Amino acid sequence: MNGWLLAAGITALGVAAVHIVGGHRDVVRPLLSCGLADEPKRVLHAVWHMVSIDLVLSGLALLYLSLADDMSDTSLVAWFVAAHFIAYAAAFLVVTLSVGWPRPLLRLPQWILLLPVAALAAAGAA
Known part of the structure; x- marks a missing residue:
């Protein structure tokens, strides 16, 4: 068992x-109660669900x-997930x-939650 990846997975699910x-x-x-037009509102709503599924x-x-x-078979996927979370954190930053x-x-602190998953996944992939 890889404890780093286990911690990364638990953190990612959190x-x-x-x-x-x-x-x-x-x-x-x-978002759903604002005055934004229906199409962009529903696209943003769908994107939120896509991110939920992705996480x-x-x-x-x-x-x-x-x-x-x-x-050796899992390292590439672990690195991909680490890069994925780094990219999410970078986007927020x-x-x-x-x-x-x-x-x-501190206004959009999501990056604080995303970076630990990236670090733990990278440690587990190394």
């Missing part, structure tokens, strides 16, 4: 739970990889820092 519960309350409900599947993949006997908010890193 991130997915926060996304699903907190995101529904703080993002989806306000859950990534967590499950990491859990599966943590139980694999031969790391770029968007947050480009807005010009005071204390921007």
Whole structure:
């Protein structure tokens, strides 16, 4: 068993739970009740669900990889998931820092949840 990938998978599923519960309350409900036109509103709603699915599947993949006997077969997938979470964190950091908010890193703190999954997956893939 690969403890790093196990920790990454559990953390990723925790991130997915926060996304699903907190995101529904703080993002989806306000989005669906705002005055945005229906098509972009529904596209954003679908994208939110796509990210939910992606986070859950990534967590499950990491859990599966943590139980694999031969790391040579799983290392590439683990590196892919690590890169995936780094890219998500980078997207949040770029968007947050480009807005010009005071204390921007705490306004959209999602990157704080995403980076540990990336680090744990990378450690497990190495």
